[in-house]
Amino acid sequence: MKKLLIFAKNNYIAVLIVIFIITLSFASQIPKVVIDPSSDGFMIKGDPEKTYYEKIIKEFGSDNRMIIFLKDRNLFSEDKIKAISEVLEKLEKYKYISKIETVYNQKNIKWRDGGLITEDFLDPFNLPSKEEILQAKRDAIENPILNSNLINKDGTAMAINIIIEKHPEIKSYDTLVSKEIESFLKPLNGVIEEYFQIGGPYFKKSLVEYIIKDQIKLVPLAVLVLFIVVIISLRSFYGALSPLVTAGLSVIWTFGFMGLIGIPINIITVIIPALIIVIGSTEDIHMISEYFEGLEHKQDRHFAIEFMANKMGIAIFLTAFTTIAGFSSIITNDITVLKQFGIVTTFGLIANFIITVFYTPAMLRLRGPLKAPTHSDRSDSNIFQKIANLGLKIVYFNRGFVFGVVVVITVAIGFGMNFLRINNDTISYFKKTSEIRLRADIVKEHLAGAQNFYIVVDAGKPGAFKNPHYLKEIYKIVNHLNETKYFSKSIGISDFIALVNQEMNEGNKKFYVIPESKELIAQYYLLFHRKDIENNVNADFSKANIIVKHNLTSSYELKNAIQEVQNYIKNNIDSSLKIKFTGENVLVNSAADTIAIGQAWSITLVLFIIFFIMSILFLNIKAGLLSLIPNIIPIFFAFGTMGYFGIDLNVGTAMIAAISIGIAVDDTIHLMVRYNSELKRMNDQDLAIQETIHSEVRAVVSTSIALTLGFSVLVLSNFLPVIHFGWLSAMVMVIALFADLIITPLLLSKTRLITLWDMLNIKLKQSVFNSVLFEGMKKWQIKKLVLSSKMKEFKEGEYIIKQGDKERTFYLLLDGKADVFRNTENGESIKITTFEDGQFFGEIALCGDIERTANVVAKTNCLTLEFDWESLERIRKFLPNITAKFFMNLSKVMSIRLKETTEKITKGV
Numbered sequence: 090m091k092k093l094l095i096f097a098k099n100n101y102i103a104v105l106i107v108i109f110i111i112t113l114s115f116a117s118q119i120p121k122v123v124i125d126p127s128s129d130g131f132m133i134k135g136d137p138e139k140t141y142y143e144k145i146i147k148e149f150g151s152d153n154r155m156i157i158f159l160k161d162r163n164l165f166s167e168d169k170i171k172a173i174s175e176v177l178e179k180l181e182k183y184k185y186i187s188k189i190e191t192v193y194n195q196k197n198i199k200w201r202d203g204g205l206i207t208e209d210f211l212d213p214f215n216l217p218s219k220e221e222i223l224q225a226k227r228d229a230i231e232n233p234i235l236n237s238n239l240i241n242k243d244g245t246a247m248a249i250n251i252i253i254e255k256h257p258e259i260k261s262y263d264t265l266v267s268k269e270i271e272s273f274l275k276p277l278n279g280v281i282e283e284y285f286q287i288g289g290p291y292f293k294k295s296l297v298e299y300i301i302k303d304q305i306k307l308v309p310l311a312v313l314v315l316f317i318v319v320i321i322s323l324r325s326f327y328g329a330l331s332p333l334v335t336a337g338l339s340v341i342w343t344f345g346f347m348g349l350i351g352i353p354i355n356i357i358t359v360i361i362p363a364l365i366i367v368i369g370s371t372e373d374i375h376m377i378s379e380y381f382e383g384l385e386h387k388q389d390r391h392f393a394i395e396f397m398a399n400k401m402g403i404a405i406f407l408t409a410f411t412t413i414a415g416f417s418s419i420i421t422n423d424i425t426v427l428k429q430f431g432i433v434t435t436f437g438l439i440a441n442f443i444i445t446v447f448y449t450p451a452m453l454r455l456r457g458p459l460k461a462p463t464h465s466d467r468s469d470s471n472i473f474q475k476i477a478n479l480g481l482k483i484v485y486f487n488r489g490f491v492f493g494v495v496v497v498i499t500v501a502i503g504f505g506m507n508f509l510r511i512n513n514d515t516i517s518y519f520k521k522t523s524e525i526r527l528r529a530d531i532v533k534e535h536l537a538g539a540q541n542f543y544i545v546v547d548a549g550k551p552g553a554f555k556n557p558h559y560l561k562e563i564y565k566i567v568n569h570l571n572e573t574k575y576f577s578k579s580i581g582i583s584d585f586i587a588l589v590n591q592e593m594n595e596g597n598k599k600f601y602v603i604p605e606s607k608e609l610i611a612q613y614y615l616l617f618h619r620k621d622i623e624n625n626v627n628a629d630f631s632k633a634n635i636i637v638k639h640n641l642t643s644s645y646e647l648k649n650a651i652q653e654v655q656n657y658i659k660n661n662i663d664s665s666l667k668i669k670f671t672g673e674n675v676l677v678n679s680a681a682d683t684i685a686i687g688q689a690w691s692i693t694l695v696l697f698i699i700f701f702i703m704s705i706l707f708l709n710i711k712a713g714l715l716s717l718i719p720n721i722i723p724i725f726f727a728f729g730t731m732g733y734f735g736i737d738l739n740v741g742t743a744m745i746a747a748i749s750i751g752i753a754v755d756d757t758i759h760l761m762v763r764y765n766s767e768l769k770r771m772n773d774q775d776l777a778i779q780e781t782i783h784s785e786v787r788a789v790v791s792t793s794i795a796l797t798l799g800f801s802v803l804v805l806s807n808f809l810p811v812i813h814f815g816w817l818s819a820m821v822m823v824i825a826l827f828a829d830l831i832i833t834p835l836l837l838s839k840t841r842l843i844t845l846w847d848m849l850n851i852k853l854k855q856s857v858f859n860s861v862l863f864e865g866m867k868k869w870q871i872k873k874l875v876l877s878s879k880m881k882e883f884k885e886g887e888y889i890i891k892q893g894d895k896e897r898t899f900y901l902l903l904d905g906k907a908d909v910f911r912n913t914e915n916g917e918s919i920k921i922t923t924f925e926d927g928q929f930f931g932e933i934a935l936c937g938d939i940e941r942t943a944n945v946v947a948k949t950n951c952l953t954l955e956f957d958w959e960s961l962e963r964i965r966k967f968l969p970n971i972t973a974k975f976f977m978n979l980s981k982v983m984s985i986r987l988k989e990t991t992e993k994i995t996k997g998v
């Protein structure tokens with residue numbers, strides 16, 4: 090790390106040129122980035138159900154429908170029909186429309202004046218008499234296929250269903266179609282009371298508009314927030330500029346990367362620039378503030394950069410790593426948009442880290458300020474210190490009690506998780522007040538819902554749906570669908586046959602059933618053109634399709650409803666029929682469970698990565714656990730709150746846990762690393778904690794504020810998943826801060842930490858390695874043992890051990906000499922031996938758990954390592970091999986000492 094920074098400083102011109110060239114090449118890819126409003130991304134990647142669905146829409150017609158909704162008290166007056174007919178004329182000529190369904194052009198099958206008529210309800214271009222129009226209106230309302238589908242119960246609302254061709258090759262196709270259709274609606278202006286388009290292309294056009302609006306709003310706001318926070322915390326304009334430049338460059342790289350590998354902007358990837366700007370800035374802030382600290386020592390760029398490089402230790406690297414781990418865990422999700430989000434953010438944050446590490450020292454070398462900003466008033470630091478004191482007061486008030494309270498609150502809030510629901514419905518991603526939701530609500534009020542899916546019934550043999558048995562099965566399913574409260578309207582091929590049957594029987598509603606005779610059914614079919622029934626039965630009559638319209642806007646409701654229908658089918662319908670539910674709606678919704686599984690998987694992955702790294706770094710499993718606890722608490726809070734407030738788990742909120750753990754753990758790492766170094770310096774756990782909290786509080790609190798504000802910016806998005814993601818992540822940051830200031834010290838105060846870093850850097854005298862105590866051990870094992878001890882100095886004449894004391898520690902003499910004296914019963918003091926460096930003493934009380942058997946006094950100034958029983962116990966659990974060797978060596982020396990003592994005694998005798 091240090092070498093990289095120094096390298097960038099020394100080769101600053103080359104580094105800046107290379108960054109410039111890379112940036113240019115990424116920038117050249119940006120035009121390739123597209124906005125993707127389709128719902129494909131919300132489905133499961135490579136889902137075989139999707140292939141099935143594509144086959145079905147080829148057979149029964151596209152479900153890329155747009156509805157033009159018309160509402161008027163007098164919808165059937167001549168002038169209104171005229172205006173509508175003008176619109177229809179234009180629509181019919183429009184090249185991208187494959188089919189138009191209106192009340193007018195549907196078949197009116199009616200028993201009238203002793204005979205059956207089958208003709209279109211109305212020809213809007215050639216209007217009949219007023220009475221005849223009103224009769225057509227009544228017929229349409231009575232027609233079960235049309236009612237609530239194309240016309241409402243009292244004939245004041247109508248829908249024009251338009252089936253739009255799919256043209257993925259045309260750029261901005263949906264926006265184009267939606268805009269052109271909007272222009273066709275002009276004749277309705279001032280004539281029809283209320284009219285608008287909804288569904289298909291309009292939905293996608295709105296999505297694109299919202300995505301662009303989001304981008305225009307969120308990015309500058311994120312920049313502003315970042316700028317303000319950095320200016321406040323660094324007190325320097327230049328200091329605030331640098332993170333902005335690195336964030337800007339990272340965003341260019343990231344967009345270029347999206348263009349290069351073909352990942353589009355969608356409602357989830359739209360937040361990436363804002364996120365990179367906010368999250369990426371934390372490293373810059375740390376670096377620049379170290380640079381300024383360097384300047385305070387010496388006003389020289391070289392010196393300040395090197396000072397910064399020296400201070401940029403393992404913490405910076407680790408925190409970047411855990412943050413990236415959090416984001417990259419999202420890649421494991423099977424939902425396309427989430428996978429894409431994971432890939433792009435991982436790239437973006439790695440890019441940001443690289444740019445920061447190279448650009449910042451190079452730029453500081455070129456133009457870095459020569460004066461550190463003066464902290465004119467230190468009142469802010471008082472606030473930080475007050476926060477620190479408060480945190481410490483709470484911790485020391487009563488550790489057990491505080492811990493208990495935290496656990497109780499966490500469990501109580503976490504309990505809300507039981508109410509958590511999963512949702513992946515695209516309409517519910519818009520705000521309730523958005524135009525799109527308002528329009529959907531109006532349609533919902535008057536007609537069967539704008540949402541639909543298909544139930545495909547496959548009999549497996551041609552002509553099956555000319556057979557009364559199979560038609561009756563469809564009839565039963567449709568009947569059941571219309572009876573349940575879940576769906577607003579379902580239409581199957583059975584409806585057409587039943588309707589003709591009813592009209593053949595003089596319109597008697599009792600005859601709205603499937604006739605028993607095959608011949609009769611064959612005759613009935615003759616009344617229809619292929620196009621009249623093509624949505625409901627395929628060309629060879631082997632498959633039937635039930636169109637189910639509904640207003641459900643959440644996955645769990647739809648899932649329950651489908652489940653109910655499936656149960657019905659299982660118990661009541663001929664099991665030789667293959668029945669499948671399909672449709673864009675069903676595919677998107679069935680991906681909901683994948684969201685939950687993906688979410689659980691990414692949390693596990695992040696937790697494991699963090700646990701693994703921290704355990705290795707601190708050579709202690711407990712340290713791994715310890716770094717997780719303060720960061721798991723906020724996750725309980727987030728999911729619990731979601732449960733209580735009815736916020737669903739969706740593509741946005743699913744990411745919160747993994748991402749925020751990755752970010753929140755940064756502060757814990759800073760605290761642990763600092764605690765570790767303070768502990769070495771002070772040798773007192775409580776003092777070390779106090780010092781850690783006091784010195785880190787400023788950085789921890791200000792980065793938390795930056796992140797909280799940064800995430801809060803997302804609340805201004807147009808998409809609910811993004812809004813929820815924003816405020817919940819902001820909440821997680823605040824809670825993680827509290828957890829870090831209270832839980833971390835609480836846990837640390839019970840732990841001794843050693844880092845891998847210490848292990849690698851520790852330099853021991855050769856005499857230590859040669860000590861009998863370490864015989865047969867590898868160098869790293871010796872270091873590990875040494876690091877579990879405390880360094881202690883004694884002045885000449887000072888007692889190291891007092892006879893009769895009860896304590897379980899022992900000493901390795903690193904430097905100096907120490908005498909062993911034993912007090913006899915008659916008050917004399919007999920010298921037993923003198924120890925030199927490399928030798929140890931105090932092993933009797935340590936192993937025997939008895940009183941000290943002699944005094945040990947420093948003969949010269951002594952430097953010792955003190956080992957205590959608890960630390961050795963800890964190592965024994967973690968690395969039993971080392972302790973076994975250690976105690977073997979110990980007993981070897983003890984045997985020799987016993988032998989020598991026995992010899993002395995017998996000689997004396």
Ligand SMILES: Nc1ncnc2c1ncn2[C@@H]1O[C@@H]2COP(=O)(O)O[C@H]2[C@H]1O
Binds near residue numbers: 986
């Ligand atoms: N006879 C002895 N020979 C060598 N060392 C001794 C002898 N008696 C006591 N000591 C050391 O002096 C230490 C005093 O504290 P302990 O009894 O814990 O452990 C003792 C030994 O390490």
